[in-house]
Amino acid sequence: MSTAPAASPPPAPSGTPPLSMKDRLRSLRGAWTSGRMHLPLREDHLFLLLAVIIGLYAGLAVVCFRIAIDWARLHFLGSTLAPSWPRVVLVPGVVGLVVAFLVIHFFPRVRGSGVNQTKAAMYIYDGYIPFNTVIGKFITCVLAIGSGQSLGPEDPALQMGAGMASALGRRLRLAREKLRLIAPVGAAAGLAAAFNAPISAVLFVIEEVIGKWSAGVLGAIVLAAVSSVVVERGFLGEEPLFRVPPYHLVHPAELLAYAALGVVGGFASILFVKLVVWARAHLKRLPRWTQYLQPAAAGLLIGVVGIWFPQVMGAGYLFIDQALHDQFTWQMLALLGAFKILSTSLSFTSGTPGGMFAPTLFIGAMVGGAVGGIEHHFFPWLTGSVGAYALVGMGVFFAGFLRAPFTSVFMILEVSGNYSIIVPVMVSNTIAYLLSRRFQATPLFDVLSRQDGMDLPSMEEQREETTLRVEDAMRPYAGPFLRDEDRVVDALRRAEDSAVDFLLLPGANGVWRGFRKEALQKLAQEGQADMLLGIAVTENTLPWVHPDQPLEVALREIGDWPLLPVVHRADLRKLEGVLSLANILEAYRVASPPRS
Amino acid sequence: MNPEDPESNVLADAAPGPRQASDRDAILLLSLFGLAILFTIAGVAARLFHAKERSLGQEWYARGQADLKVGKAQVAIKDFRNALAYSRDNALYRLHLALALTAANRTDEARAHLLNLWERQPGDGTVNLELARLAARQGKTADAVRYFHNAIFGVWPGNPDEARRDVRFELCDFLLAHGLKTEAQAILIELATDLPKDADLHVRVADLFLAATDYSHALKEYRAALDINNRSEPALAGAGEVAFHTGDYRTARRYLDRTVRLNPQNQGAAQLLETTNLILSIDPLMRGLSAWERASRVVRAYEQAATRLAACAGKRQEVLGGTEPDAEIQALSDRVSTLRPKMRERTLARDPDLLTQTTDLVFEVEEVAARKCGPASGLDLALLLLARQRGGAEP
Numbered sequence: 001m002s003t004a005p006a007a008s009p010p011p012a013p014s015g016t017p018p019l020s021m022k023d024r025l026r027s028l029r030g031a032w033t034s035g036r037m038h039l040p041l042r043e044d045h046l047f048l049l050l051a052v053i054i055g056l057y058a059g060l061a062v063v064c065f066r067i068a069i070d071w072a073r074l075h076f077l078g079s080t081l082a083p084s085w086p087r088v089v090l091v092p093g094v095v096g097l098v099v100a101f102l103v104i105h106f107f108p109r110v111r112g113s114g115v116n117q118t119k120a121a122m123y124i125y126d127g128y129i130p131f132n133t134v135i136g137k138f139i140t141c142v143l144a145i146g147s148g149q150s151l152g153p154e155d156p157a158l159q160m161g162a163g164m165a166s167a168l169g170r171r172l173r174l175a176r177e178k179l180r181l182i183a184p185v186g187a188a189a190g191l192a193a194a195f196n197a198p199i200s201a202v203l204f205v206i207e208e209v210i211g212k213w214s215a216g217v218l219g220a221i222v223l224a225a226v227s228s229v230v231v232e233r234g235f236l237g238e239e240p241l242f243r244v245p246p247y248h249l250v251h252p253a254e255l256l257a258y259a260a261l262g263v264v265g266g267f268a269s270i271l272f273v274k275l276v277v278w279a280r281a282h283l284k285r286l287p288r289w290t291q292y293l294q295p296a297a298a299g300l301l302i303g304v305v306g307i308w309f310p311q312v313m314g315a316g317y318l319f320i321d322q323a324l325h326d327q328f329t330w331q332m333l334a335l336l337g338a339f340k341i342l343s344t345s346l347s348f349t350s351g352t353p354g355g356m357f358a359p360t361l362f363i364g365a366m367v368g369g370a371v372g373g374i375e376h377h378f379f380p381w382l383t384g385s386v387g388a389y390a391l392v393g394m395g396v397f398f399a400g401f402l403r404a405p406f407t408s409v410f411m412i413l414e415v416s417g418n419y420s421i422i423v424p425v426m427v428s429n430t431i432a433y434l435l436s437r438r439f440q441a442t443p444l445f446d447v448l449s450r451q452d453g454m455d456l457p458s459m460e461e462q463r464e465e466t467t468l469r470v471e472d473a474m475r476p477y478a479g480p481f482l483r484d485e486d487r488v489v490d491a492l493r494r495a496e497d498s499a500v501d502f503l504l505l506p507g508a509n510g511v512w513r514g515f516r517k518e519a520l521q522k523l524a525q526e527g528q529a530d531m532l533l534g535i536a537v538t539e540n541t542l543p544w545v546h547p548d549q550p551l552e553v554a555l556r557e558i559g560d561w562p563l564l565p566v567v568h569r570a571d572l573r574k575l576e577g578v579l580s581l582a583n584i585l586e587a588y589r590v591a592s593p594p595r596s
Numbered sequence: 597m598n599p600e601d602p603e604s605n606v607l608a609d610a611a612p613g614p615r616q617a618s619d620r621d622a623i624l625l626l627s628l629f630g631l632a633i634l635f636t637i638a639g640v641a642a643r644l645f646h647a648k649e650r651s652l653g654q655e656w657y658a659r660g661q662a663d664l665k666v667g668k669a670q671v672a673i674k675d676f677r678n679a680l681a682y683s684r685d686n687a688l689y690r691l692h693l694a695l696a697l698t699a700a701n702r703t704d705e706a707r708a709h710l711l712n713l714w715e716r717q718p719g720d721g722t723v724n725l726e727l728a729r730l731a732a733r734q735g736k737t738a739d740a741v742r743y744f745h746n747a748i749f750g751v752w753p754g755n756p757d758e759a760r761r762d763v764r765f766e767l768c769d770f771l772l773a774h775g776l777k778t779e780a781q782a783i784l785i786e787l788a789t790d791l792p793k794d795a796d797l798h799v800r801v802a803d804l805f806l807a808a809t810d811y812s813h814a815l816k817e818y819r820a821a822l823d824i825n826n827r828s829e830p831a832l833a834g835a836g837e838v839a840f841h842t843g844d845y846r847t848a849r850r851y852l853d854r855t856v857r858l859n860p861q862n863q864g865a866a867q868l869l870e871t872t873n874l875i876l877s878i879d880p881l882m883r884g885l886s887a888w889e890r891a892s893r894v895v896r897a898y899e900q901a902a903t904r905l906a907a908c909a910g911k912r913q914e915v916l917g918g919t920e921p922d923a924e925i926q927a928l929s930d931r932v933s934t935l936r937p938k939m940r941e942r943t944l945a946r947d948p949d950l951l952t953q954t955t956d957l958v959f960e961v962e963e964v965a966a967r968k969c970g971p972a973s974g975l976d977l978a979l980l981l982l983a984r985q986r987g988g989a990e991p
Binding site for chain 2 (some may be wrong): 068168171231243245325326
């Protein structure tokens with residue numbers, strides 16, 4: 001990369017009049033150009049630098065976003081945790097009308113899940129997310145969450161990060177491949193700042209948006225996530241989102257109690273998913289004019305719930321923190337969990353912009369705390385604090401509802417900063433995840449994207465895809481086993497006894513050669529019948545594969561060869577089987593389910 | 597870009613030309629400029645918002661304190677919760693929330709908040725003291741004692757010596773209320789070692805020693821108080837009471853007499869003084885008495901005991917339904933009647949064995965009567981106290 005060097009103005013001699021502003025700017029530009037000449041920026045380096053800049057932007061945006069939400073709440077609902085009932089009932093409804101108007105007329109893309117929109121940008125629109133979406137998401141989410149709709153700021157933060165990254169990438173005219181990847185980088189930065197948890201954000205984006213580990217993009221994602229978290233902590237403080245009390249496993253048998261939590265949390269998450277999917281499908285079918293009223297109606301109903309349970313309004317971090325510190329009875333926790341499921345379903349399915357992460361954690365904490373409270377009531381000697389169950393419950397719901405098992409485990413570790421909780425978290429999360437898979441075949445994000453008419457790649461399906469391997473397609477070698485020490489005439493005789501036309505010859509150092517019968521006949525006719533094969537056949541070195549390698553490797557290697565030797569990993573001269581193009585295609589055909 | 601670099605060639609289709617690179621530089625510079633603006637906006641917003649949060653927290657805290665002061669604990673709880681919403685790590689707000697919850701009898705919730713504070717500051721004296729009070733309220737004696745001790749050795753703002761002394765006093769009260777006298781004595785001895793020159797504090801410690809039935813230490817502390825202020829009425833009364841309990845009735849009379857003279861309204865001291873005077877007037881075992889005087893006191897005691905026994909026998913018969921007399925009282929009455937012919941000063945003065953036998957009988961009568969017919973008063977009380985003192989029991 002090079003730029004034309006600008007002529008630097010000569011330094012002003014002493015005694016001459018001071019430089020004008022224009023001269024100073026010119027001098028600055030000259031210094032910049034000269035510096036850039038010595039520091040050529042390759043595309044990869046630019047991508048990493050961009051990741052840091054995106055992280056900083058996302059972090060700052062999230063700081064402003066969170067402050068704006070809190071300001072909005074203060075103005076809409078007042079400074080008390082339990083506002084007066086007219087406010088609680090009216091504010092979410094009235095603001096819901098405004099939000100609906102803004103969404104329908106100005107920001108139609110801010111509806112729905114930010115995760116899916118980032119995936120759509122990556123897989124459908126070549127990384128394109130209009131900047132208008134970022135602004136729209138900011139404004140509408142501030143209004144919605146600030147007025148008490150039961151939604152969280154993480155998903156919007158993710159989408160805002162992705163949108164800003166996309167805008168910057170477009171302005172910098174990045175290559176298409178990089179532009180596609182820049183949106184997830186921004187998404188990770190936004191989510192990391194919103195969660196104050198960089199590891200979980202990186203994992204979530206890889207697990208749910210990108211779907212694969214790639215060294216190139218991982219570096220950028222990590223840089224962006226770390227930058228955004230540093231900025232966010234700089235402005236909003238070092239405190240974690242939740243202050244987790246000390247935890248220890250009371251008794252190994254307590255794992256059974258956590259397993260029970262996994263079961264309850266798993267079924268609760270299934271109920272939540274089904275409710276969201278069912279309600280969203282029904283509400284989408286209603287006439288278009290109802291979209292003006294749906295957020296308001298949802299807000300009104302949430303307000304009614306909020307008269308008795310104001311905790312369910314908004315993101316609810318404060319109450320998650322209280323649940324983690326045993327500040328609710330188990331009955332209250334159970335009620336809060338149930339009403340939050342209802343409120344969040346109403347808010348989300350009505351098309352109100354906002355995220356599901358915080359509500360998921362809220363419900364998980366409440367359900368977990370309630371289960372822990374009941375267990376503690378019956379088995380006080382066996383179970384630890386209710387707060388520990390609330391913490392594990394958050395992960396359980398994350399695994400069961402959002403179906404991000406790795407993120408769910410690491411998120412709890414990151415949030416708690418306590419390694420000893422990993423065993424209960426793994427037990428509970430795995431159970432919840434498996435139950436959710438068993439009773440809800442398609443993950444929530446995939447169902448939502450299909451409801452919106454998009455067929456985005458399902459990361460869970462990708463993870464579950466069985467990879468065809470060489471051993472699935474290889475066949476036994478039916479030809480004669482020749483050696484370098486065999487004479488050409490002997491080899492020809494044995495070849496003629498066999499039906500195989502293409503013969504294999506293993507050589508030293510795992511070199512395999514292949515040739516047709518005609519080649520042997522030609523050698524015999526040329527008077528080289530008594531020559532050793534190792535000397536006579538020196539060309540046609542074949543590529544080989546191992547049985548455990550993916551079939552794709554064989555497809556790439558086979559080229560025009562009629563056969564590929566499949567050799568043992570520990571003994572490259574040992575033939576395990578052979579593979580032809582027909583075998584490979586047949587294996588793919590058998591493995592592919594017929595399309596309906 | 598190096599054209600020989602294979603990696604660069606891979607990206608050849610994306611490689612920017614000089615003009616595009618220049619545009620990129622400009623955009624990068626602009627984006628840095630944008631960052632600076634956004635930093636400023638976020639900084640101002642964060643500063644304003646934190647200030648608002650702080651002021652809201654303080655406002656709700658002040659409201660909570662006011663509500664708690666006038667006994668509106670439930671309202672105060674809401675106020676403190678609101679305050680905490682704006683400053684969730686503020687220990688003062690949380691502590692007051694716990695106090696409000698305790699005041700509203702929501703002890704489990706209060707405990708959760710206090711434990712939350714304790715986890716962050718296990719050495720905080722105030723938190724440990726509140727946890728101790730809560731445990732005491734919930735009847736968890738061992739926990740309460742543990743938290744009291746933590747509070748004693750904890751960190752206190754302001755005047756830590758005074759705070760620790762107050763906790764020790766509170767712990768002693770708690771221990772004595774639960775009958776743990778030995779443990780209380782240990783704390784009191786510790787407490788007494790570094791008391792400032794304050795008569796009231798010495799009296800307070802002495803009172804607690806007295807409650808722990810550690811009379812020698814109690815008397816020492818009362819005397820220390822009197823050394824500071826020899827007209828301290830509680831110290832005089834306390835010293836009199838200790839002397840009374842130890843059977844040193846002469847000393848008791850001296851202190852009690854001064855007390856009553858200092859404050860004639862002090863009914864307790866006056867009553868004790870009266871009993872002391874009665875004891876001193878009838879005690880047949882007092883040193884320094886002439887044989888005649890001793891015999892005379894025994895005769896008076898005998899008459900008093902006989903009257904008390906007769907009254908008690910009648911009362912018991914009433915209680916038992918008037919059919920059968922109480923066997924024990926009957927046996928004593930028989931012994932009293934047997935001795936009656938010998939109850940003359942001259943006889944008793946000449947027969948020390950008879951004198952001792954009569955005295956023993958008198959004491960036995962008073963003990964039995966007190967056990968069977970209720971508390972004694974007047975001279976009977978004096979005799980009973982003497983009987984108990986002689987028997988080794990506490991008067």
